[in-house]
Amino acid sequence: MLPAMLTSLAVVRQKATGSITNLYVTPVTRIEFLLGKQLPLCRLSQMNILLMTLLAVTIFDVPVKGSFFRIFGFSG
Numbered sequence: 398m399l400p401a402m403l404t405s406l407a408v409v410r411q412k413a414t415g416s417i418t419n420l421y422v423t424p425v426t427r428i429e430f431l432l433g434k435q436l437p438l439c440r441l442s443q444m445n446i447l448l449m450t451l452l453a454v455t456i457f458d459v460p461v462k463g464s465f466f467r468i469f470g471f472s473g
Contacts, residue, residue, distance in 0.1 A: 407434055428460035 411417035420430065453459040 400442055401437050403438050404431065404434040 408417070425433075445459075450461065450465075454461060
């Protein structure tokens with residue numbers, strides 16, 4: 398949910414500053430525009446989950462139960 402909120406804030410900020418008008422003349426579809434905005438934020442969120450899990454396991458000795466790969470969207 399956080400990447401979607403950050404993407405919407407970025408789009409609103411670009412509309413307010415007027416820098417989004419440059420995108421209106423480029424041949425980029427809406428899907429490509431939204432994916433370009435959300436994919437980096439999703440990767441940052443995944444890195445945050447990885448770091449928090451690593452800290453919880455190493456510092457607080459919290460055991461990891463279940464599939465660790467499902468956190469990142471992989472089936473297995």
